[in-house]
Amino acid sequence: MTARLIDLEVLAGVLSAAAWLAAAGCAAARRRRPAAVLAVVAVLALLARIGLVVALGRAGWWFVQDKLTVTLPLAAVTAVAAGLVALTARRWTAPALAVAGYAAAAGPVLALFAGYPAGWGTGLVTAGTVALAGVVTWQAAGHRPRRAPFVWLLALAPIVLGAAVAVPPPASADDGGHGVQVSSVRGPDPEAAAASGIPVRRFTLTARTATVALASGQRIQAWTFDGRVPGPALEVTQGDLVVVTLRNADIAAGVTLHWHGYDVPVGEDGVAGMTQDAVRPGESFEYRFRADRAGTYWYHTHEASDRAVRLGLYGTLVVRPRAAADGVDLTLPLHTFGTALAVGDRDQPTTHAVAPGTPVRLRVINTDDGPHRLTLTGPFRLVAVDGTDLNGPGVLERVAVRLPAGARVDVAVTAGAAPVTLHVDDGRATVRLAPAADTPAPPVDTAAWPTLDQTRYGTPAPTPFDAHSRFDRRFTMVLDRGVALADGLPKYAFTVNGRAYPYVTTQTVREGDLVHLTVVNRSRDTHPMHLHGHHVLALRHNGRPFTGSPLWMDTFDVQPGEVWEVGLRADNPGVWMNHCHNLKHAAKGMAVHLAYAGYQAASHHAHGA
Numbered sequence: 001m002t003a004r005l006i007d008l009e010v011l012a013g014v015l016s017a018a019a020w021l022a023a024a025g026c027a028a029a030r031r032r033r034p035a036a037v038l039a040v041v042a043v044l045a046l047l048a049r050i051g052l053v054v055a056l057g058r059a060g061w062w063f064v065q066d067k068l069t070v071t072l073p074l075a076a077v078t079a080v081a082a083g084l085v086a087l088t089a090r091r092w093t094a095p096a097l098a099v100a101g102y103a104a105a106a107g108p109v110l111a112l113f114a115g116y117p118a119g120w121g122t123g124l125v126t127a128g129t130v131a132l133a134g135v136v137t138w139q140a141a142g143h144r145p146r147r148a149p150f151v152w153l154l155a156l157a158p159i160v161l162g163a164a165v166a167v168p169p170p171a172s173a174d175d176g177g178h179g180v181q182v183s184s185v186r187g188p189d190p191e192a193a194a195a196s197g198i199p200v201r202r203f204t205l206t207a208r209t210a211t212v213a214l215a216s217g218q219r220i221q222a223w224t225f226d227g228r229v230p231g232p233a234l235e236v237t238q239g240d241l242v243v244v245t246l247r248n249a250d251i252a253a254g255v256t257l258h259w260h261g262y263d264v265p266v267g268e269d270g271v272a273g274m275t276q277d278a279v280r281p282g283e284s285f286e287y288r289f290r291a292d293r294a295g296t297y298w299y300h301t302h303e304a305s306d307r308a309v310r311l312g313l314y315g316t317l318v319v320r321p322r323a324a325a326d327g328v329d330l331t332l333p334l335h336t337f338g339t340a341l342a343v344g345d346r347d348q349p350t351t352h353a354v355a356p357g358t359p360v361r362l363r364v365i366n367t368d369d370g371p372h373r374l375t376l377t378g379p380f381r382l383v384a385v386d387g388t389d390l391n392g393p394g395v396l397e398r399v400a401v402r403l404p405a406g407a408r409v410d411v412a413v414t415a416g417a418a419p420v421t422l423h424v425d426d427g428r429a430t431v432r433l434a435p436a437a438d439t440p441a442p443p444v445d446t447a448a449w450p451t452l453d454q455t456r457y458g459t460p461a462p463t464p465f466d467a468h469s470r471f472d473r474r475f476t477m478v479l480d481r482g483v484a485l486a487d488g489l490p491k492y493a494f495t496v497n498g499r500a501y502p503y504v505t506t507q508t509v510r511e512g513d514l515v516h517l518t519v520v521n522r523s524r525d526t527h528p529m530h531l532h533g534h535h536v537l538a539l540r541h542n543g544r545p546f547t548g549s550p551l552w553m554d555t556f557d558v559q560p561g562e563v564w565e566v567g568l569r570a571d572n573p574g575v576w577m578n579h580c581h582n583l584k585h586a587a588k589g590m591a592v593h594l595a596y597a598g599y600q601a602a603s604h605h606a607h608g609a
Helices: 002-028 032-057 065-088 090-113 120-140 148-166 190-195 305-311 583-587
Strands: 200-213 219-225 234-237 241-248 258-260 284-290 295-300 314-320 328-337 340-343 350-353 359-366 372-376 381-385 401-403 408-414 420-424 429-434 473-486 489-496 507-509 514-521 527-531 536-541 555-558 563-569 575-580 591-596
Touching (some): 002 032, 002 090, 032 065, 032 090, 065 090, 090 120, 090 473, 190 241, 219 305, 234 241, 295 359, 314 328, 314 359, 359 420, 401 408, 575 583
Parallel strands (some): 200 241, 234 314, 328 359, 473 514, 507 591
Antiparallel strands (some): 328 340, 372 420, 420 429, 473 489, 514 563, 536 563, 575 591
């Protein structure tokens, strides 16, 4: 609903601007009646904007701040001025109507290009630009003010002053304070762990370019781990010490390993330019961490990842409990190659032979930049999200599960005599569970099935904190698009609180703090937000509390117009990325650091988002 109101308010602004400017054209041609009708339309559109802004305000101040402080007052003042001019000085009616049009147009322009928050600088630039356009229009209409230089100066001064105020000061994201280098915070020593009886699992991954053939025969030029896409499946047991040696054969951009969703020590997090240097061709790096949390995860490079993950530098990580469950366990990473959606390395329908009555766990991992829609043609339970089991998950039928970019879900089904089919995006990819490969299954249209409301799914259970707890630190992240400095240059960026990385203010905490994050999406894009090194507890969605199973996540979709409130305990010291996992968005500015006091990253300006 909020996203629709945002769009309607922009459309009302466009209509108002168009009507004012058309009225100005009619007035200049001395067509007074059409001009009057169009002016009435413009005023009605302005009133509609006001009503829509009032409705938007109920969703939060973030959605209306620029409108209430800048664009609506400007539109209202110029509309009243145009009316007064039309009544008292008809000669100048056309320029006055045009100025009202320029002011009305400022609303959509700011909404699309300026973003949140609109400060004094934005207000001055906007007002000055409207004034300057008005001066030009007035002179074009034949009016020559006696003090023309002064008038021009009066119009230009707010633009210059506002631009100076609006440009953020040079700032790196290094606000964690001088102290412990995050690169020194490493996992346990393998030799010491083995000596103390801890099982050590060793893997070696080699990053290299390769031509890979999908199941359909399509050949792709890929960046791979061990010449495969996806990379080797890493499967370990809870309690193991995981040791992975990464080697780079020929990836010129460099590579790292980020353990997506696994709360590793910060020195193992794999963020190039921040926790380590990228591994260049011919180099290697050893990662080590204790697999103390069972669940479904994945790994990928975090250097030039908007390109590198798309080309194939990713793989799966599954940590199984020591008492493994009976039945069939399938890990299903989803990835798009061009227009082909593959499940693992198969871009064609897949069938797994499963005897009737066999319990099956499907671990579905979204390695793409956008969400996927999952449906199953049979009863199922959603048993885990982002590696954490849900409490009391009920049986579901004829309902879809939304899977955000970077996120994982575990689905439990029981195989029957009739096939059970997992549909991804209503049939773009399918995985079938059947007694035999040739078991027939009727076609099923899942497009109309509703999406599961995870805020109400499952059974409530005690949590270490909730929405009413006393939080030590509170941060708000307003996600938007707009012109902002990025890497020292003005760009049309994806922004957090009006700024693009690395100019976004760091979220600084102390170890042990209880932290509250409010994430607001003012933009027209979905943003799957991913905080490294921590899981967050979902508290509220659009102001409504979660009433189902506690939902612990490391990646959550903030759709247009949505407001998420989540909490976390600051219990993993370091400096961590908190970014959109649509990796193209992260590369264009939608990233911030969460830094613990007393910890310092090696570098900040060239992280490998």
